[in-house]
Amino acid sequence: MTIAKTHHAEKVVRIIVRIGPLSGIEPLLLESAFNISCAGTLAESAEFLTETLPILVLCNNCGAESEATTNNLLCQSCGGYNTKLLSGDELILARVELENAD
Numbered sequence: 001m002t003i004a005k006t007h008h009a010e011k012v013v014r015i016i017v018r019i020g021p022l023s024g025i026e027p028l029l030l031e032s033a034f035n036i037s038c039a040g041t042l043a044e045s046a047e048f049l050t051e052t053l054p055i056l057v058l059c060n061n062c063g064a065e066s067e068a069t070t071n072n073l074l075c076q077s078c079g080g081y082n083t084k085l086l087s088g089d090e091l092i093l094a095r096v097e098l099e100n101a102d
């Protein structure tokens with residue numbers, strides 16, 4: 001964990017990751033991958049939390065922003081299918097909480 005070393009941390013307490021439903025990332029799989037990759041590191045006992053991000057689309061027809069679902073990216077305002085994805089496909093490292101030695 002480079003971040004922990006940079007901050008002279010004793011250990012990583014908590015890691016929070018935000019996942020968009022369209023990212024194709026399964027939170028549980030990510031968590032188990034995290035646990036495996038952190039074994040024997042400063043983050044070994046860290047709590048791993050995931051937050052799901054909403055899917056937001058911008059309508060090219062009426063200009064409205066609306067929340068969409070994985071299988072339905074239509075504009076909620078006019079029902080148009082000509083939409084642009086604003087968010088929902090990202091994987092963001094939101095926060096890393098460290099415990100310092102001093």
Ligand SMILES: [Zn+2]
Nearest residue numbers: 059062075078
């Ligand atoms: Zn629309």
